[in-house]
Amino acid sequence: MALQVCSRCRKRRIKCDLQLPACKNCRGADVDCSFWDDSLGQEISCSYLHSLQQKKQHLELKLQEARTTEVVDYGVHSQSSSEQAYHLSLPDAEDILSPSKTAYLGAGNSAQFLDRLLKTAVQWHIARGIQIPRCLLPDEMPFSSAVPHITTPSFMTTYDQRKLELYSYVPPSTQRAMIEHYLTTVSPEYPLLSGEQESSLLVHENPLRWSSSNKEDPMASALSIVFAVASALITRDLESPMSAISLRCIDEVQRISEGRVSTGDPLTTTGLKFTALCALALCEMINPGSGQLWSILGQAISTIEDLREGYRLRTMDLDGDFRRWEFSILKLESSAVQHFRRPSPFCTIHLRTVLDDSFTTNAMSAELYTLSHRQKLMDISTSLELSEGTLENLIPVTLQVSSVNSGMSVQSATLYIALHPRITELALFDPRAVNGPPSRLLQIVAKSASTLIDHLAQLNEGNKIISIFMASEKVLEAGLVWSTYLLSHQAAITAGYQLPSRMSTKVMMSPIMRVSALLASFAGRWNNGSAYARAWEALVELLWNII
Template structure:
């Protein structure tokens, strides 16, 4: 594996380091991100590390295997952060700067979904340092779960509040009920105050100590010195009360206060593992008490993070891997770059950061549209044609008396969303006519779409591949790190939605360092067939969403998949061959859904259905029960077919019933309830004048279910987990239209205050509508044909804004 090790007193990157051996009480973790701390380079500069030791402490990643004796509940795939003993001469395998790390299991922190690996990697060492400095040994503050009951909020000084550890210390001390004072540079004043500091002082001011004593009216008793040098100790000494009773000064290692009347306590974070270690010529015995303190404090921190009461320090990311080999950068809301050696320039990695900025711009544009005068266009003479069916989709033609030809047909999407959008547009335009309000320009010919600007500004991240076409073998074109990234993308995005592969095959997907080379040497084995499926689907998805350079790799993988689908095996392997034929046909259908090119979707699905029915008969002939592999494949095929089930509109199973809109609505329940929207939305028989519907509790549930679906797809889209854009856009638009109908139906009603949707406030009421606009804009950037969806949706939004 790739790792940073000590060689002749210097940190060196190697590529042949064996994976660390899993020991009792430890966990093996695949590292996704690491953070650099001063202790990492100080160990090297001070000559405290022996050659061969792994370097680095802070990390975040995914659990691979749990060793014996770990008491914390952990499973393979859990997202965790932890601190390793980097530079440990007693146990050289303990460092974190590697592709895999072994860490003490009971000291790991499980991560909430809202926290990225990059952000999480900045936490553990700082958390352990805070524990010792503020609570266990240093200042002995009250813990956050039992905060100080002193109504005067006693002062605590944290010297160096803008450092990573200082930022954590401010938040913990605030949670513990203390009034926090800190020192930093003036440009960080607002930052530390946003974390909870009551007052900040310029660390360059020589009179800081006296100013702090004056501010506290000579009442400061507690000081934690994160910088821990002679100058910082002098400032803390001057700031502490002249009455030394109860005064405590905490710092790192042996740093002491120059005041003899103040109790000084030094801490060493490396004792938290409860194991014997050496640091240069010094030896430290195992301290089980420190380990127990750390275990409990990490558990407490896990709860604080889950409650969103702790913010990581400001993150700056620099990638040395091409995206998405470190694809977590894409989901971090910070500017992240890597150096592209071929282009000789930095490339932006963080798609989330870009999308959040773009979302703000779109919301501002929508607000500007809403502010335009309703009568700007004057009287309008529109002739709204009936929707016409073209290629099983729904289109809307708009005529105007002043132009010789009608506008281009606007595609309204397949199935229910197209019909619903057609009816709502008719109803909305009829409302505009009845109320003497002009129809928006975009329903007239030559209207331009603001969302189309998104097409030209969407960044395209890079996937590291070799473009030398003389290298005909796939493993020569795709480096091992990128191969593994492709497999990881499949596990993260595809397998959670489509269970194509047996569970035992999925668990073995990451077992090979160079999967494509392994496939070439083991072509007919089940694991090789499974990897072929994975590379075909994942490369097609990545080529569409992340990096078009992988389109050539995708084409090669699809050719291999066709060979699997249409090669007939021997009779003695008939069942296995039928299983893989059906799997390959489903995979080809899924690739066609991701990137429609061949027009053979239904042929592929038909072949898969036929093959799986033959396989079912083979099970029966051989008197074998249907196993998990068959069930998973059948469920995947049913999802691909998307067969309608009539009972959804007539019966909500008890376990999916929603009793209150204030409760969290699962995506399964939301889909069932949204299927009932025809009870409340415009129908074929009465497409106009249907907005004054009965305001029932069921309608509220249907509308909030639609909002839950929008939130679900917004989350999937932000995390690059959309498989089929064309399928997703239909569901998103349908949910947006249901919510829009709900808003319109409440306009001008005389409901009691607790029932009126507008009690939410305009921003909350319109939030689902804005989210749909943002999602569709993102889809358009990846899917050119989606521009018609965007145009149709924009038309509805403009009409909606006038109506409410």
């Protein structure tokens, strides 16, 4: 249907603003707004066209959700044979239970960990003649974790395909709210923009209108990057109808990442391209769908090496802008590497170099220091059979915990929980550990799990979790570590050991309930999160009987 100026404005030969469901002139005159469509040969009401567009947007959104949701029996359907090792199967064929349900729980080790815990808990039930939860029996519907409906604030937008500029869709007040959301949520974690650029984001009354008129200005590109990331977060957490605006913003950032925006200075243009690539990687972490995260990060790493070479050719010292970019890409790459369990030569080479550089700020240095040591601990704790004392000595002395009752920082908790593969394996399968009280290191690792669960819950309450699919893995991992500690604690009591102190049911189950709440919250915003929530709730139902 060809869209035209409304009939009344055409007849009066005045400018029509093409608003739906009625233009400004027709609204002021309180008359019906309509236009003549040549293809249909009749007058079309703008209000009717507006209702059709709204229905179309609603159907497109439903179609998009249907395409991204995989219909499964238990969690998320298995994907490829190469990923089979990461699928949860409950339990082995030799057991009396032999369900065909599987759940894909990402590229980490949570599936295998959960599988072992479930088998241990099931064996406990069988040995005592206690009924197995129905969600673990064959041909039963899986446990369904109810996600309460949450009323969220609405971002006022209008979407009219007859208009071409983004500022026509998003009112200035909403634009400012999006920029502020970016500054409080994204910028502290990934400082893609300089302090000067961030202070200039709110200078203009209508930032999108200004950027559309000054597209060659680097600040316009910075605004496009901010709106792309902010709209991706809002689309995921608050306003699904805003997805069309988010796609427009991401398309603009894609154009910048391809080097199609020139600043006149090759080095500045390359820096802008790098920032756009990091923003695209963030958008993919926020709303995974294209499967291009590794490709985007690879392009960003290649671009920052071009920047490094550019600085060298101009005999320039690596300044604050470069260090800020390097920190951002190292953090992005490290997060992906640790989630997907893949090696990264870039991180291996440059993390130590950055840590040794005196120019790096204390905050950046502390975070990269933790990331660097966590990666080493993950590699060592899963490849070597080391004693608990040797494992704990791998943690830097400044981040070690002196006793079980000592306070624990998030940085220390992040390193201690990286030791869990070896520690939890001993707790579950070593006869000496199974028949004895929980070791000191197991208690500290369990405390680190509880600390991380509280930290992630606090971030979630403030809408400050950027990547839900990575956070889901962390929450599930921490919950499983805590569950292992509970099983070890209860086994010691059953064996007749006199423990220094017995935990109350409230203390034992508090982290468990927080994990359930977090995973339910994630499932409400990320379709595949239901696999994590359902698999976890199956274990929780078993834990209630044991504890």
